[in-house]
Amino acid sequence: MPVVTRFAPSPTGSLHLGNVRTALFSYLWARKSGGRFILRIEDTDVERSRRHFRDELLAELAWLNLEWDEGPEVGGPSAPYAQSERGLLYSTLFARLEAQGEAYPCYCTAEELQLSRKLQRMAGSPPRYAGTCRELGAAARREREAHGARPTLRFAVPAGRQVEFVDLVHGAQRLQTDDIGDFIVRREDGSAAFFFCNAVDDALMGVTHVLRGDDHLTNTPRQLLVLDALGLRRPAYGHVGLLVGADGAPLSKRHGSTSVQEFRDRGFLSAGLLNHLFRLGHAGDVDGWLEPAAMPAHFRPEHLGKAPARFDEAQLVHWQREALARMSPAAIGAWLNIADDARFVELIRHNVILPQDAAPWLAVLRGDLAPLGDEERRVVAAAGPAFFAAAVAAIDQVGADLRRLAKLIGERMGRKGAELYMPLRVALTGRTHGPELAPLLELIGPQLARRRLEVHAQDP
RNA sequence: GCUCCCUUCGUCUAGAGGCCUAGGACACGGCCCUCUCAAGGCUGUAACACGAGUUCGAAUCUCGUAGGGAGCGCCA
Numbered sequence: 223m224p225v226v227t228r229f230a231p232s233p234t235g236s237l238h239l240g241n242v243r244t245a246l247f248s249y250l251w252a253r254k255s256g257g258r259f260i261l262r263i264e265d266t267d268v269e270r271s272r273r274h275f276r277d278e279l280l281a282e283l284a285w286l287n288l289e290w291d292e293g294p295e296v297g298g299p300s301a302p303y304a305q306s307e308r309g310l311l312y313s314t315l316f317a318r319l320e321a322q323g324e325a326y327p328c329y330c331t332a333e334e335l336q337l338s339r340k341l342q343r344m345a346g347s348p349p350r351y352a353g354t355c356r357e358l359g360a361a362a363r364r365e366r367e368a369h370g371a372r373p374t375l376r377f378a379v380p381a382g383r384q385v386e387f388v389d390l391v392h393g394a395q396r397l398q399t400d401d402i403g404d405f406i407v408r409r410e411d412g413s414a415a416f417f418f419c420n421a422v423d424d425a426l427m428g429v430t431h432v433l434r435g436d437d438h439l440t441n442t443p444r445q446l447l448v449l450d451a452l453g454l455r456r457p458a459y460g461h462v463g464l465l466v467g468a469d470g471a472p473l474s475k476r477h478g479s480t481s482v483q484e485f486r487d488r489g490f491l492s493a494g495l496l497n498h499l500f501r502l503g504h505a506g507d508v509d510g511w512l513e514p515a516a517m518p519a520h521f522r523p524e525h526l527g528k529a530p531a532r533f534d535e536a537q538l539v540h541w542q543r544e545a546l547a548r549m550s551p552a553a554i555g556a557w558l559n560i561a562d563d564a565r566f567v568e569l570i571r572h573n574v575i576l577p578q579d580a581a582p583w584l585a586v587l588r589g590d591l592a593p594l595g596d597e598e599r600r601v602v603a604a605a606g607p608a609f610f611a612a613a614v615a616a617i618d619q620v621g622a623d624l625r626r627l628a629k630l631i632g633e634r635m636g637r638k639g640a641e642l643y644m645p646l647r648v649a650l651t652g653r654t655h656g657p658e659l660a661p662l663l664e665l666i667g668p669q670l671a672r673r674r675l676e677v678h679a680q681d682p
Numbered sequence: 683g684c685u686c687c688c689u690u691c692g693u694c695u696a697g698a699g700g701c702c703u704a705g706g707a708c709a710c711g712g713c714c715c716u717c718u719c720a721a722g723g724c725u726g727u728a729a730c731a732c733g734a735g736u737u738c739g740a741a742u743c744u745c746g747u748a749g750g751g752a753g754c755g756c757c758a
Contacts, residue, residue: 232758267757332756339755348684348754374756392687401685401754409756416758440686440753463688463751470750498694501707505695509707527695530751534693537708547721572720628717643717655719 224257226430229283229290230420232264233276236481239533240435240465240473242286243499247462247526248433249288250500253518260427261293263304264420266413271306282482286492287514292427300427305419312414315422315452316375316407324451325407327373328355329366350403351376375408377418377448385443390431390460391526397443405444421445425454431523433460436530460523463503463530473533489557489577490538494545498538503531511544542575560584566665569657583657587665591652591674598648602678605645609635610679613646614672622668624660649675 227248231241252259261283265271280294292298302308319325328351330338339349356378358366366373383399407418414422424432439461449456467477479485485495496514500506505525512520546554555567558580570583582592594602609631616630624646632642647659650671656662663671 230758234758264758270757328756335756343683346683350684350754395686397686403754405754406756411756413756415756420758435752436687437752438758461687466751468693472751501694503694509695525695529688531695532693534708537694540708543720574720638717640717645717647717653718657719659717 223255224430225251225255226258226260226428227252227433228260228262228424228427228429229288230262230264230423231279232267232270233272233279234267234270235275236483237279237282238473239480239482239485239499242282242288242482243465243502244433244435244462245283245288246286246496246499247504247521247523248431249290250518250521251431251433251523252291254521254523257430258291259289260298260300260429261290261303262423262427263294263306264416265304265306266415266419268306268411268413278483282486285486286482286496305414305423308419308423309413311426312408312419312422313412315418316414319377319407319448319451320375322451323378325375325377326356326358327363328376328404328406329358329363329371329373330354348401348403351405353404356404372410374406374410376404377407377444377451379404379444379447385446387442387446387456387459389439389442390433390458390523391462391528392439395439395442397440399443399447402444402447407448417441417444418448421448422452422454424457425449425452429457431460432457433462433526436461436464436528460526463527465502466530466532468532468534470530470532477533478535485538490542491545491549491557493548494541494543495538497541497544501537502533503527503529511541511548539575546571546575565661569661569665573655573657582653586651586656586662594648594652597654598652601644601648601654605641605678607679609637609645610649610675610677613649613675614679617668617672617675622663622666622671624663627663645678646675649678 229245229248231237231245249259251257263276263279265276276294283290290296292300293303316325335351338352342349355373355376363373379399379402381400384396385399386394386396389395405417406415409415442459442461446456465473467473469477473480479488482495486492493514496517497512500512500517500521504522504527506512506517506520506522508520549557551564551567551571554571555562555564558567558574558577560567560580566583566587570580573583574580585592612631612634613627616627616634620626620630628642628646631646632638635642643659644654647656648654650659650663650666
């Protein structure tokens with residue numbers, strides 16, 4: 223059965239890792255079943271919504287290849303896909319709720335409500351709307367409006383009932399309506415509030431499966447109540463465990479990078495990030511690398527996790543390596559921004575995880591060597607000036623050919639293996655590790671190589 | 683405070699009463715290969731939060747405890 227899923231971000235900030243993960247799961251589920259994936263922009267909060275966040279969001283999703291079948295830019299049967307443009311739709315629904323007596327205008331001010339909540343908290347009871355405006359008569363309402371009061375619209379939560387639903391990941395849930403206060407569905411400025419428009423749009427757009435963070439689990443009954451009151455079809459909800467930092471606390475700035483953009487800017491590859499996200503709070507049926515195109519087939523919605531998953535950059539790095547290993551030299555060149563030098567790319571590709579790792583090797587080819595560290599100095603000292611004098615003589619004879627060079631030096635100095643190669647590596651590159659030496663030497667060239675060897679040929 | 687949710691190696695996870703001497707992946711250690719690093723091959727260390735109960739038998743079921751998290755907003 224085709225599954226219709228959606229991703230419904232609000233353009234009030236950068237796309238968070240936790241959000242893309244649910245976007246990915248939603249996308250995969252739709253693709254797996256041959257269904258549809260919808261993108262909806264939840265921009266009802268005009269204060270905080272920004273156009274550039276929206277654009278960035280779309281760009282990151284595109285970068286990750288999470289293509290939406292309906293939504294901004296591509297349109298679809300349920301357009302418009304930005305909530306800021308769906309006001310008309312909402313107002314007919316508000317009217318219906320009001321006519322049915324399932325919603326009522328509330329004239330309490332934000333300050334009054336805040337005070338009331340504070341008082342309730344102090345008294346040790348849950349902070350819930352007291353119901354002040356629920357029983358207001360028509361005359362009282364007229365009077366308040368005459369004084370210029372602009373009401374919000376509250377949903378009248380029925381007393382003494384239970385709301386039941388089966389969560390896709392947590393199983394059967396049952397909540398008491400008495401634990402829920404009357405909540406706002408329309409703000410003072412006339413805009414729709416989250417509990418309302420989020421639920422209503424899912425139903426209206428034909429969404430069958432909603433995947434979202436655990437933090438919404440206890441809010442779900444509210445949305446179900448709204449849907450039921452309006453006679454709209456309930457989607458199935460699945461609440462996945464949250465994505466948290468290494469310390470188990472909600473992912474935040476102090477954990478380092480948390481937005482997709484940051485990882486992208488640092489040079490992480492989308493395929494690697496996707497492979498990592500695929501396994502956070504989810505178990506597919508393979509351990510190894512998955513091409514993004516193969517992911518839908520291996521996605522297992524019944525293996526979505528309840529427990530919070532910790533984001534560990536070490537694992538991301540692993541998938542980055544895997545992604546790199548599968549890239550063409552041309553693609554790596556472009557990624558490193560040195561597309562013109564194919565031999566160099568091929569040489570250093572296994573010593574690079576992020577583009578910045580290429581810089582030292584570029585310097586080895588073109589610039590000056592960094593000062594030697596302790597270990598490097600020991601290697602040079604152990605070889606001795608005579609070794610390097612022999613190396614200089616050898617390079618004058620055979621040029622930048624490591625095999626012939628090593629043979630000459632080896633014969634003259636009676637050395638082989640690490641004793642022979644390591645001093646050469648250190649003198650030539652300034653480090654004890656790095657890519658294969660022979661091609662590196664070729665790229666360095668005889669002149670530069672000679673100068674670097676000569677430095678160590680003198681007595682210290 | 684009230685309500686709800688969660689808990690298997692350091693991390694991501696497999697596990698739906700006997701297949702578990704708890705499996706895999708990442709990370710970490712060792713060995714092989716090798717001038718080094720990376721890759722690759724082999725290999726090692728490492729977990730059922732705790733306590734009761736049900737059962738012939740429990741990581742799996744029930745209850746409790748502890749710890750963590752979320753919600754209770756004119757944010758989403």
